[in-house]
Amino acid sequence: MLLEIRDLTKTYDSYYERVHALDGVSFDVAEGEFIAVTGASGSGKSTLLHILGGVDRPTSGSVLYCGKDVCKMNSTQLAVYRRDCVSVIYQFYNLLPMLNVRDNIIISRKFAKKDIDEDKLKKLLSDTGLTDKEFYYPNQLSGGQKQRVAVARAVMTGADVILADEPTGNLDSKNSAAVTELLRKCNTEYGKTVILVTHDSRIADTAGRIIEISDGRIVNDTRK
DSSP states (O other), X not given: OOEEEEEEEEEEEOSSOEEEEEEEEEEEEOTTOXXXXXXXXXXXXXXXXXXXXXXXXXXXXXEEETTEEGGGOOHHHHHXXXXXXXXXXXXXXXXXXXXXXXXXXXXXXXXXXXXXXXXXXXXXXXXXXXXXXXXXXXXXXXXXXXXXXXXXXHHHTOOSEEEEXXXXXXXXXXXXXXXXXXXXXXXXXXXXXXXXXXXXXXHHTTSSEEEEEETTEEEEEEEO
């Protein structure tokens, strides 16, 4: 099993009360799955994604990636995990404004001192409709184009798992559909395991499995 999530809890102490963002979440993720995680705002779905991505730690529980507990990794091990194993796509793109499209896509491989597969880069630019924008900067792109750069960057890392946190939340319906289709291509053509957080039922319906979270608990887990 690629990912094994066991009894995850996450609590926060607010001024008024203790908030249980996650309350005993457990499920497995097989290699090659396309999963949509749905739920109302505040249900815990983004918290779950951030823990899977190694950018947050649970209060208790475990996340096993290929048998290794991400929650017990030290900072150096987590950096390697985030660099090589998972790639996160955020709602607001997180592109570096001083880098052009090409350099934003390949930045993680340059930092890791890994070779750049020019054929793969060329295909990604073509698949995302960005071939003629390769040397444009983020301030020269539309929101949909920026998110397509973020998707291409996630694939270029070589990570097995792509985690997408409301990637269409800042886009119109046309660009939302285009980005969703790109994520499907990441899964079917590039062989990535995709876990997508969304509040949009139409986007969730494109996934092969839907996990619904309410008040920090899984209330439904359906495979198509």
